[in-house]
Amino acid sequence: MYKQKIVDVFRAFIKICEEHDLQYFCHGGTAIGVVRHQGLIPWDDDIDVLMPRPDYEKFLSLFSQLEQDEYELMVPGETPSYYLPFTKMCDKNTTLLEFEHIPCVFGCFVDIFPLDGASGDKEQRAADWLLFRRIANTLMILPKPSKENFIWLFKRLSKFQLRTAIDEISCAFYKKKKYWKTCERLRDIVTRYEYGKAEYVGSYGSQFGVKAFWPKVWFDDVVMMSFEGMEVRVPSGYDKLLTQVYGNYMQLPPEEKRVTHHSVAYRNLKERRSLEEVYQELNKKRKI
Template sequence: MIETFNTGETQESLRQEYNPNGSVLRKAQLRLLDMAIYLQETAKKIGVPCRIDGGNVLGAMRHGGFIPWDDDIDMVVSYKDFKRFCDYLKAHPHPQYVLQDNDTDPGFYKEWACLRDLKSENRSHEANDSVDRRMHEAQKFRGLHVDIFPYEGNMIPWLQRFAAKLSVNVNVKFAGRHPRLAQTSYKLLHNIVFPMFRLVGRLFGNPDLYMHSYGAWFYEQNPRRCMTPHKDIVFEGYTFEGPADPDELCRIAYGNYMDLPPRDKRDRHKVDVVFK
């Protein structure tokens, strides 16, 4: 029996419309999949629990892999393992992929890291004077990427949101425009302000409330029980680590996640992918 979604579409009709075999999007998805497999294997090698996150969990549950119109993979590790994982990736470089953070790319001011593909390039088709384009072009590495986010418990939601606003302002106001001021601001937040927020969280936060770490721009609040321990999940035919309760995680973030959004709400990133 062919599964039909609330919109009347099927998995096959979605594939043919958005990411058919041989399309640029499908080629990008398969490159990202290879990058995610590399990250998962590396994490297992050094004993770091690392799982797929966000829309990829949704995609695994609803489509068995990528959301058909999506060109994104997010992975998360515990904050306590984040630096060790990133340091290992930098110390043992892959021939085609590079770990991007503020150490390897002075135009990158985010509180998470990316694994970047060196044999592709994301080219923005935002307006030349747009903030997103300026932020993108300030970075040294611009290939396809897998985001690697730290997450932690003992979070204070309003403080996490405030931290995100501070981080966003550095990227929006200074990236690509005032590099010295951007770097100084980033270092101040990264080394002094956010560690202070983290200390406040450990004193007054909820140990069973998990969120992306201070400075990340994502605000889902998840109970510990749906986050850990990790549980295997199948994504594009490969077994990855996933959340302990992917159904609850998706319901918190997306509501009735098995329904497809209307066509005009299907978010597609405003970039063109060029393969080298």
């Protein structure tokens, strides 16, 4: 049922893109699913897409004008409890809490990564991504209650994670102001190179590091392929792109690595519950 929910969100996202002439490309494990399985990888638990920065901005601006009440967006810089540097399109009639210590509730989702311009110099791309990642890591820390920051401070110190320990104590105060400032700093990095003029583009918010930066010509054309009974978009250079990120992506991984990678503290696929209701249910389960 969960996989059907995220496929439904994806279908709604594609409809919006088609109606408004917006570009997107399947990304990461979703792109592998398209090419290798013609659908979701059997053990995958999310759907990822890339949107060129101009299309991404248009999508965000028009979404609130759409005549629909089934979906919502989680956008960095708009909700202080949201802890990721990319957008999620979510089903408003479902409930997910990924981490119990981060008080942010949303619904079954599709991850929408902006595809941004990048430096033509490989070392500079690596430096830009590393700076982005270090700043983005604080988004995971800021939404925590201050009490949790102090608890995690000692956890980090016990593991000799000094940089993250410093972030924990720094993020315990003036949370909203620091959240807005952090999002501004991230935006400054990703918009440093104008998309239309850049020869290289990439997904700064991706987990793949410098592997997630590619020649823009790989995205010049689109190939339509089947995914869960739908026709979806992959970039014309998908083979080179996936090889760069994954190596031999057509080979199945060992069985022990065929696992999901998302944390789920709470899930309700029938209705949206408030954060307070979610915590109440979690506390009840602990007492049983």
